[in-house]
Amino acid sequence: MEEKKSMEESKSMEEKKEGTNSAEEAVGLLEVFGLTCAFLAADAGCKAADVTLETFDKNKPANADALPVPLLVTVKFRGSVAAVEAAMEAGEAVAKSLTGVVQRHIIPRPTGDTGKMLKISAFDKN
Numbered sequence: 001m002e003e004k005k006s007m008e009e010s011k012s013m014e015e016k017k018e019g020t021n022s023a024e025e026a027v028g029l030l031e032v033f034g035l036t037c038a039f040l041a042a043d044a045g046c047k048a049a050d051v052t053l054e055t056f057d058k059n060k061p062a063n064a065d066a067l068p069v070p071l072l073v074t075v076k077f078r079g080s081v082a083a084v085e086a087a088m089e090a091g092e093a094v095a096k097s098l099t100g101v102v103q104r105h106i107i108p109r110p111t112g113d114t115g116k117m118l119k120i121s122a123f124d125k126n
Contacts, residue, residue, distance in 0.1 A: 030045075043094075044094040048087055051084060088106060
């Protein structure tokens with residue numbers, strides 16, 4: 001019985017590390033202007049709350065020349081709803097003091113398909 005419990009705990013820890021059990025976690029999406037701003041916002045959010053980061057994503061919109069910085073970057077925080085809210089507030093405050101925030105959204109319990117989409121990143125492409 002103890003061996004089975006130990007195996008279940010081990011599996012649960014592995015799932016958490018790999019993010020396969022992340023459907024239970026909220027996700028915060030903070031879209032900002034520029035990569036430097038994204039790094040600073042992510043750092044502030046992670047220091048403010050017990051969250052993890054998903055891979056950043058980027059977008060260069062058609063009107064890029066009219067923007068403060070021609071690259072939009074999405075910072076993705078994962079954790080409990082309260083932790084994600086705290087991380088988003090801290091990240092947003094830093095981003096607003098730099099180049100600005102485009103959008104922010106929190107998804108309390110993303111579906112499995114949404115979770116898969118969160119793994120996609122344009123930074124992975126040449």
